[in-house]
Amino acid sequence: MFGRIFVYKFKEIIRNRYMVGWNFLFPIVLATVFYMGFGNLIKDDPDNFHTIEAGYVNTNQEESNFEKVLEELEEETDGNVAILSLKKYDSRQAAMDAMNSDEVFGFYVEDGDEIETIVPKNGYHATIMNQIVREYDNKKNVVETIAKDHPEKIQAAMDMVTDNITIMKEHDFGNNTSPYVQYFFALIAMSSLFSSWISTAILEGICANMTERGKRFECSPTSKLMTILAGICAAMVMQSVSNAVVVIYVQEILKISLGAPLWNIILITTLGSAVGVSSGVLIGSLIKNEKLLIVVPLCFTMTCSFFSGLMWHQIRQYIESRVPIFNRINPASLLVDCLYTRATYGKTSMYYQDIITMSCMVIGCLIISAFLLRRRKYVSL
Amino acid sequence: MSQCVVEIENLVKRYGDKVAVDHFSLNVNEGEILGLLGPNGSGKTTTINCLLSLLQYDKGTVTIFDKEMKPEAYDIKSQIGVVMQNVAVIDTLNVYENVDFFCGLYIRDKATRKQYVEEALEFTGLTEYKKYKPKKLSGGLLRRLNIACGIAHKPKLIIFDEPTVAVDPQSRNAILEGIKKMNKDGATIIYTSHYMEEVEELCSRVVIMDHGKNIANGTTSELKSSLMNRETIRVNLPNKNDEVIKGLKEINHVYKVKEDGDDLVIKCDGGDHNLVHVLSYLTDNNIPFGHVSTELPTLNDVFLEITGKELRD
Secondary structure, eight states: OHHHHHHHHHHHHHTOHHHHIIIIIHHHHHHHHHHHHHHHHHHTOTTSOOOEEEEEEEOSSSOOHHHHHHHHHHSOOTTOOOSEEEEEESSHHHHHHHHHTTSSSEEEEEETTEEEEEOSSOSHHHHHHHHHHHHHHHHHHHHHHHHHHOGGGHHHHHHHHHHHHHHIIIIISOSSOOTTHHHHHHHHHHHHHTHHHHHHHHHHTTOTTTOHHHHHHHTSSSOHHHHHHHHHHHHHHHHHHHHHHHHHIIIIISOOOOSSOHHHHHHHHHHHHHHHHHHHHHHHHHOOOTTHHHHHHHHHHHHHHHHTTSSOTTHHHHHHHHOHHHHHHOHHHHHHHHHHHHHHHOSOHHHHHHHHHHHHHHHHHHHHHHHHHTOOSBSOO | OOOEEEEEEEEEEEETTEEEEEEEEEEEETTOEEEEEOOTTSSHHHHHHHHTTOBOOSEEEEEETTEEOOTTOHHHHTTEEEEOSSOOOOTTSOHHHHHHHHHHTTOOOHHHHHHHHHHHHHHTTOGGGTTOOGGGSOHHHHHHHHHHHHHTTOOSEEEEESTTTTOOHHHHHHHHHHHHHHHHTTOEEEEEESOHHHHHHHOSEEEEEETTEEEEEEOHHHHHHTOSOOEEEEEEOTTOOHHHHHHHHTSTTEEEEEEETTEEEEEEOSOSOHHHHHHHHHHHTTOOOOOEEEEOOOHHHHHHHHHSSOTTO
């Protein structure tokens, strides 16, 4: 029975032109508009890490361990951007010419035991190039000893140096911290909350005090809560797929890096869908008027999305400095914050706090709704 | 003696100060078509909603199939079919899916359900429209779909709540014929309407409601026989005068004669061949007359006599 109702509720949702339009197409259209508006700003953001084009000159006639470290850094790991793209030159002058013609950002000159870093200006890339040399110097003795005594373990020694450089890249300079990416996070939050509308539409067909269909349903020998659960599951599937499509579209088609692995973002947005669906169930259990059941979820979604930064990305920070509690109870802000925290700082306590708060919201909404909807007879119809 | 399928005793339902159903009692016997007749706002739909345990009521008991009706009485609900006053279907599902969805709330076995759904579509003449979405159907076909959704699971008790409101005459006849057939196939039917002609045609017994009360109860002929007026004769009589009216009043069984424009309306309290007697009087006295018609009493007359107002007010 559950499966059959789930299938029919899912059919009801995907055949509803308005739901498909608002929940599937509208976020994609808005994402495209955002991309056209400030996609390039995100891609060119100085905070975004780009592979450093580095030159290398070895005046020594023998192969250097430092050269091996640099070659190691050229290799991409965990799908992240490579730290270096190395170009070798025969002389300092050749490297200097390459730097002046912007062929490389800067270059290293290894002369005897000395390693010199030559960069045209200060900045993130200069800092990273210097840091590489510092890390190498710190561990040079260890690496050289290993290379001499245990050449079979040289790879582990190299990893020891390059790991630190990778960590520095990820954490010192972040993943995608562009403020403009928050617009896309707010867009995903809006898309998630749109599912509240699906929930109210599902309740309409189940509760006798809302529609004639609901009356027909409540005359049948079928459990109301089980049917609502099947409807919630159908709405969740629909919204989760919709969110995943939006995320994939933004990250893979528009090539806007959302700063975290795709699966992680999709998991977070699935939780966002659950928040949207459960808040819709709560709205549906509180409101009887058929027209308000459309208007209220839409207003709820747009209001929450506005305060989460859909139209002005700094509004969240503004609210945080004045009424921080509002950011803690606004589901869209929580979702944006969760995505932003994950993208910028990784899985910090704030990230888990957001996840726990959203989970509590889902559970709370469903418990209150179950309490309100448990009523089996109505005072008036 | 046939079994009592539905028993409502002393039902009271209030909306604030307004009493919608006022100590209403009703018995429905197995195999009958009971007509619940009353003007709009008389409490018919409220009574049905209480009967179905959708509405809380203030007082009284409702028993169906010898068990107390409760919201969780799934064994009783599984034997009831309801055809709502307004069309209650899902717009995004096609005709077949709608009937299958609602039938599936009662029938779990897939093969049985498929058979029932196809039978319901055939019964309502919707087989050729089974791929249509409700929005593509005409008003009459939509009403038939509404009926198919309510009766596909072959219930023993079917409640029709004004199923022919806003339906064209052709579809109305088809619906009434369908209801007769369902009854013939063994279903007990409660039919609410404010159309007395339908109730007279369809129902073996009639309960008349007004202001939430059961004001009359019986077969159509029982109700009509309780009336003083048994026959109304209307004669077009341009040259009428007091003498003619006086003469007509003296005819046996004529108890009232009143003018209505060029017509005279003659009411008789029984007896046979009243029309013959009236026409003989007019002919014997060389009184010229035009069009003549005779009307037997209707349920509207019953309602009029009990409440002093027209059923269609």
